[in-house]
Amino acid sequence: MAFLTIHLKNKTPLKVQIDVPCSAFSAYNKACDLHGLIPKTKYCANGSCGKCSVRIFGNLSKVTDAELKNISQQDLNDGIRLLCQTTILGNAEIFADYSVENMQIEVNGYINHITEFADYKGFGIALDIGTTTIAGLLFKNRSKAPLSLSVLPNPQRIFGADVIARINASMEGHSSELFVLIRDSIDDIIEDLCKKAGCNTEDIGKICISANTTMLYLLTQKDCTSISKSPFYADCLFGFELEAGNLNGLNDGLKKVSFNVPVFLAPCVSAFIGSDTVACILSLNIVQHKTPVMIADLGTNSEMVLFVPSKNGEQAKILCTSSAAGPAFEGANISCGMCAINGAIEKIDVVGGNAACSVIGNVEPAGLCGSGLLDAIAVLRQAGQLDETGSFVINNDEENSESEDEIFEILNFENEEKAIIYRKNSNIIYLSQNDVRAFQLAKASLRAGLExxxxxVAKSFSDVEILYLVGGFAKSFNVANAVYVGLFPNELSKKIKTGGNASLMGAALMLQEKTSIKKACDIASKANVLELGGSELFQKIFIDSMNLKSTN
Structure with missing residues (x-):
């Protein structure tokens, strides 16, 4: 076990725990993915291209022939090495000039349905702490429109991509590290928000936070025992204020604002239905609908909500559930996957028989985010290059090796079949068979939870008025492709609306609107949870939903 530290220009160094010996190329790219950086290169030409040259020091392997050929002796003396040719044997440091790219997030622009403004002085901050992403908005008191937006990857991902991995890490003695990671990231966001808005951090008068239950446990450094094992009972559901300087009860907290600034932690429903779900219900105002409405958060935990209004004397119902979809929807644990940041392919269309990729930031593609993954799989299915079981279909007929219907080239290299989504020189972005399987598992989990x-409530999807899609994956969401591969049933195809980051907007409502905190607490107390663990119906639908085909 060792540590790799990446020194960045004008930013706190990144530190990642690594198993040694390991490839410097792999360790570096993993660190970049975890912290939302565009790596210098994600692709390797075995030392011939020289693109992965960096200044690296520490316990390293000897210089290779490829390095001697591509790097001058002076540069070698200065610590320049090729990452793809270097093995890290112990602690190491990389010195580079990298900057965090802006992550993509969709907000509604301003807050609706404010009846009376909340009372606080100066400026306020609304935060949404997700498993993958942290987002913040800064407001002037008594205003509807945010002054600035800031988004960062959640650095706790070094301990695992999902909440279970982080709960386990906390239980294994890493609670202080998890706390410091999230605390420092919130401080970074506060500083960035104030810089963009032209105000001072000492002018912050209030902070409201929505997050899943685990993120709030880790933020407050609470013992995770109760949410770590069956029956997964949360012994704290939050819905209270803390002082910014004392979030963990040990007089440790945020450093960028005054110690006594009130921080409201929005209320949760259960161990796996957090205040982010409550905030979505609040901001989308679904309890005002006269017909059933659903919400689906397309993320790692995939929380879902069904609201059924009162009818024939029966009380209205708020029913919630969650299913562990895994991080594929957010581009994680995919061979060429990445967050929705500059360089991510977010959309793929077929134009004139060729794939046309839309890339965030209009830069050279660096990988696929969740929406790009969905489109790639849908295009492969439509071209007959992927069957409904998720297996690649390769044309072995030499006379017709270039079928007019084939959109992507499928090759067998590194002992695995891979669909080439984008190729330019040594820059290759592809989907592996395992990537398709990861999407199928996430898709089946979400679909089974919704059904x-x-x-x-003995209803069908035809009774649902609207399905709101929320979360980062929903920003560039192609509804037709989602229905085509069976992520959602045909009945919902014309009822799907994107709600952007509804959790963040819910936190903003609690910050700016006087009665919204009470409304959120009422929602949390009235919501019921459908537990899917051990459900035979869930297992049946999950298996039936693995295939990539349109269904009712």
């Missing part, structure tokens, strides 16, 4: 929710 189980509807089944409880």
């Amino acid at each position: 189980c929710l509807v089944n409880v």
Whole structure:
């Protein structure tokens, strides 16, 4: 076990725990992915291109022939090495000039349905702490429109991509490290928000936070025992204020604002239905609808909500559930996956028989985010290059090796079949068979959760008025492609609306609107949870939903 430190220009160094010996190329790219950086290169030409040259020091392997050929002796003496040719044997440091790219996030622009402004002085900050992403908005008191937006990857990902991995890490003695990681990131966001808005951090008068239950446990450094094992009972559901300087009860907290600034932690429903879900319900105002409405958060935990209004004397119902979809929807654990940041392919269209990729930031593609992954799989299915079981279809007929219907080239290299989504020189972005399987598992988990929710109240999807999609994956979401591969049933195809980051907007409402905190607490107390663990119906639908085909 060792540490790799990446020194950045004008930013706190990044520190990642690594197993040694390991490839410097792999360790570096992993660190960049975890912290939302565009790596110098994600692709390797075995030492011939020289693109992965960096200044690196520490316990390293000897210089290779490829390095001697591509790097001058003076540069070698100065610590320049090729990452793809270097093995890290112990602690190491990389010195580079990298900057965090702006992550893509969709907000509604301003807050609706404010009846009376909340009372605080100066400026306020709304935060949404997700498993993958942290987002913040800064407001002037008594205003509807945010002055600035800031987004960062959640650095706790070094301990795992999902909440279970982080709960385990906390239980294994890493709670202080997890706390410091999230605390420092919030401080970074506060500083960035104030810089963009032209105000001072000492002018912050209030902070409201929505997050899943685990993120709030880690932020407050609470013992995770109760949420770590069955029956997964949360012994704290939050819905209270803390002082910014004392978030963990040990007089440790945020450093960029005054110690006594009130920080409201929005209320949760259960161990796996957090205040982010409550904030979504609040901001989308679904309890005012006269017909059933659903919400699906397309993220790692995939929380889902069904609201059924009162009818024939029956009380209105708020039914919630969650299913562990995994991080594929957010581009994580995919061979060429990445967050929705500059360089991510977010959309793929077929134009004139060729794939046309839309890239965030209009720069050279560096990988696929969640929406790009969905489009790539849908295009492969439509071209007959992927069957409904998720297996690649390769044309072995030499006479017709270049079929007019084929959109992507499928090759067998590194002992695995891969669909080439983008290729330019040594820059290759591809989908592997395992990547397709990861998407299928996430898709089946979400679809099964939605169907189980509807089944409880003896309704069908045809009775649902709207399905709101929220979360980062929903920003560039192609509804037709989602229905085509069976992520959602045909009945919902014309009822799907994107809600952007509804959790963040819910936190903003609690910050700016006087009665919204009470409304959020009422929602949390009235919501019921559908547990999917051990459900035979869930297992049946999950298996049936693995295939990539349109269904009712």
